[in-house]
Amino acid sequence: MNLRQRIEARLAVGKKFLLMTHIVLGYPSFAVNRQVVDQMVRNGVDCIEMQIPFSEPMADGPVIAKACQNSIACGTTVADCLAFGAEMAATHDIPFLYMTYINIIFKYGYQRFFTAAKTAGITGVIVPDMPPEMDDGFFAAARDHGVAPVLIFAPTTSDARMKELDSQAEGFIYCAARRGVTGKKSQLDAEVIAYLRRCRAATRLPIAVGFGIQSKEDIDALAGVADMAVIGSKTIELVDSQGAAAVGPFIAGLR
Amino acid sequence: MQSSIFYGEWGGAYIPEILHQTFSDLTGHVRRARQDASFWAEYQSLMAEYSCRPTPLTFAKNLTRHFGGAKIYIKREDLNHTGAHKANNVMGQGLLVKRMGKRRVIAETGAGQHGMACATMAAKFGFACTIYMGAVDVARQRPNVFWMEKLGADVVAVEDGARTLKDAINEAFRDWVTNVDNTHYVFGTACGPAPFPELVAWLQSIISKESIIQIKERHGRLPRRIYACVGGGSNALGAFYEYLDQDVELVGVEAGGLGLDSGKHAVRLAATDASPGIAQGYKTMFLQNDDGQMRETHSVAAGLDYVGVSPILADLWQRRRVRFEAATDAEVMAALDLTIKKEGIIPALESAHAFVQAFKEAPRLSPEEAIIINMSGRGDKDIFTIAGAYDDPSWKKFIIDKAKEYQTRADRWGDRP
Numbered sequence: 248m249n250l251r252q253r254i255e256a257r258l259a260v261g262k263k264f265l266l267m268t269h270i271v272l273g274y275p276s277f278a279v280n281r282q283v284v285d286q287m288v289r290n291g292v293d294c295i296e297m298q299i300p301f302s303e304p305m306a307d308g309p310v311i312a313k314a315c316q317n318s319i320a321c322g323t324t325v326a327d328c329l330a331f332g333a334e335m336a337a338t339h340d341i342p343f344l345y346m347t348y349i350n351i352i353f354k355y356g357y358q359r360f361f362t363a364a365k366t367a368g369i370t371g372v373i374v375p376d377m378p379p380e381m382d383d384g385f386f387a388a389a390r391d392h393g394v395a396p397v398l399i400f401a402p403t404t405s406d407a408r409m410k411e412l413d414s415q416a417e418g419f420i421y422c423a424a425r426r427g428v429t430g431k432k433s434q435l436d437a438e439v440i441a442y443l444r445r446c447r448a449a450t451r452l453p454i455a456v457g458f459g460i461q462s463k464e465d466i467d468a469l470a471g472v473a474d475m476a477v478i479g480s481k482t483i484e485l486v487d488s489q490g491a492a493a494v495g496p497f498i499a500g501l502r
Numbered sequence: 503m504q505s506s507i508f509y510g511e512w513g514g515a516y517i518p519e520i521l522h523q524t525f526s527d528l529t530g531h532v533r534r535a536r537q538d539a540s541f542w543a544e545y546q547s548l549m550a551e552y553s554c555r556p557t558p559l560t561f562a563k564n565l566t567r568h569f570g571g572a573k574i575y576i577k578r579e580d581l582n583h584t585g586a587h588k589a590n591n592v593m594g595q596g597l598l599v600k601r602m603g604k605r606r607v608i609a610e611t612g613a614g615q616h617g618m619a620c621a622t623m624a625a626k627f628g629f630a631c632t633i634y635m636g637a638v639d640v641a642r643q644r645p646n647v648f649w650m651e652k653l654g655a656d657v658v659a660v661e662d663g664a665r666t667l668k669d670a671i672n673e674a675f676r677d678w679v680t681n682v683d684n685t686h687y688v689f690g691t692a693c694g695p696a697p698f699p700e701l702v703a704w705l706q707s708i709i710s711k712e713s714i715i716q717i718k719e720r721h722g723r724l725p726r727r728i729y730a731c732v733g734g735g736s737n738a739l740g741a742f743y744e745y746l747d748q749d750v751e752l753v754g755v756e757a758g759g760l761g762l763d764s765g766k767h768a769v770r771l772a773a774t775d776a777s778p779g780i781a782q783g784y785k786t787m788f789l790q791n792d793d794g795q796m797r798e799t800h801s802v803a804a805g806l807d808y809v810g811v812s813p814i815l816a817d818l819w820q821r822r823r824v825r826f827e828a829a830t831d832a833e834v835m836a837a838l839d840l841t842i843k844k845e846g847i848i849p850a851l852e853s854a855h856a857f858v859q860a861f862k863e864a865p866r867l868s869p870e871e872a873i874i875i876n877m878s879g880r881g882d883k884d885i886f887t888i889a890g891a892y893d894d895p896s897w898k899k900f901i902i903d904k905a906k907e908y909q910t911r912a913d914r915w916g917d918r919p
């Protein structure tokens with residue numbers, strides 16, 4: 248099953264709302280990543296995006312940017328990240344995605360990267376600085392290897408452009424709920440709800456909502472207007488302050 | 503170099519979706535400004551009134567005699583208001599901001615020159631202004647920070663990454679994606695996503711639009727070669743622009759730092775250390791490792807200390823239209839010293855890179871020929887940096903004494919430093 252089918256299957260079995268969580272690979276270490284993923288899966292996370300750190304994380308806020316920087320400083324390589332991804336996909340029965348910036352994949356080589364991702368059982372990829380109009384074989388390479396190129400909608404995206412992005416996207420649409428970088432708080436007000444309805448109308452794919460979701464109240468407000476919530480920097484802050492064991496109870500509390 | 507967003511295989515606009523609409527609007531404004539002759543006329547008259555344009559083309563008689571080769575002319579971008587070619591770009595973008603109806607500008611800065619120019623522009627036009635600067639640069643460029651703050655800008659020290667120019671750029675983008683509606687990002691050089699390379703190169707072309715007239719008046723014909731230092735590449739593109747279709751050799755000089763073998767340099771095009779990459783919104787030759795992580799760079803000149811280079815220059819390099827060379831920190835100090843002593847002109851450390859290569863080549867050219875060195879900025883206002891680079895003992899003693907004086911006053915009156 249591809250990423251979209253796996254998400255739809257989870258929604259079909261009566262789950263009202265799915266959760267996608269995020270980790271920065273190699274931060275604070277792959278050993279801790281392993282524990283965190285285990286906690287997440289056991290507490291009912293539906294999907295995990297694993298960020299391969301890049302030295303210039305333009306679309307990320309301070310928490311994730313710092314984690315990326317720290318991971319690279321500790322010697323994390325792309326090869327390490329690919330090996331870890333393969334291990335996770337083999338260990339846990341949920342979809343795993345890679346999130347990174349285009350230079351990482353460009354340098355590795357599109358064919359080589361997606362061959363490795365496919366072999367590892369990775370189902371999707373999120374690359375915020377690869378808009379479809381810059382495509383130079385990236386999208387075809389991803390699709391040919393059964394790795395869904397997930398695209399992002401923003402509040403500033405016009406209806407016409409949403410349609411256009413939808414035609415290139417696979418898996419699901421990642422709807423940035425607010426302007427700005429990852430890790431800042433959103434107000435889930437009427438404006439956001441209206442925006443999510445606009446997203447829903449523009450795509451054939453399930454929609455995920457990201458950027459700044461931190462509590463059960465945020466998630467309850469989203470039920471019915473979106474299919475999946477993305478928890479990003481909150482779990483990194485939790486691991487930093489309370490350790491990997493704090494992640495499970497936090498995730499359980501969101502349900 | 504027209505409105506297409508790629509230059510050969512380089513350039514593009516690799517931007518997050520949140521910026522798509524902003525870039526599309528900006529591209530429209532740039533296109534309209536380029537088609538509207540009144541924009542350039544307004545720009546020229548603003549630069550004449552506020553920034554001493556046209557800047558002179560100075561014949562360096564003593565240096566010419568010293569090297570005994572080609573006639574050496576110096577294009578004096580140091581005489582711009584705020585002391586460098588950066589003024590050309592920021593004032594032009596300021597006019598664009600007015601046309602766009604935005605009220606706030608942000609900018610990244612390395613050495614502080616662009617930040618200061620931008621803060622100056624914001625003060626003149628009445629814009630709110632935030633400047634992002636790597637914490638390392640804040641520490642080594644305190645005088646520029648002082649002036650930016652006095653000009654009314656908020657200066658934010660960026661603590662992420664290597665805490666230098668590239669990190670300041672990332673942070674400025676983060677601000678922009680949060681405040682796109684009222685804010686324009688005044689990009690400092692001919693890099694970044696389209697339309698910035700085109701916009702900045704076009705505004706800087708005022709340099710060569712003047713020099714091509716000046717050199718014909720003075721020398722009777724075109725120069726044989728033009729030399730410019732290359733960090734991001736904006737002063738070089740400005741100095742080369744009008745000569746691209748002429749029979750003139752164009753030479754870009756990069757920061758050789760402690761030497762190519764040391765690994766501590768910022769040489770992207772003159773050697774083989776860089777490789778193609780996509781970062782900070784554009785594709786160019788980057789100094790990066792095999793995984794695509796950006797490397798740390800080094801130069802005595804903070805303004806050349808950058809991992810990427812203008813995609814327009816990467817294309818001109820690939821097409822062999824511009825030749826690239828590197829000057830080491832030590833060569834730069836020697837050329838600076840000679841220029842000060844012979845001509846009474848103090849180039850910025852960045853600009854002194856262009857002087858190094860010109861001095862190497864001038865003796866081998868005929869006295870019938872002329873060369874132009876683009877002096878992108880003045881060095882005297884960077885006295886802390888240059889005196890530090892000279893390792894001047896009397897300067898160090900002055901600073902120590904001054905610090906003691908502040909300390910004594912603080913101890914006596916209780917005003918903590």
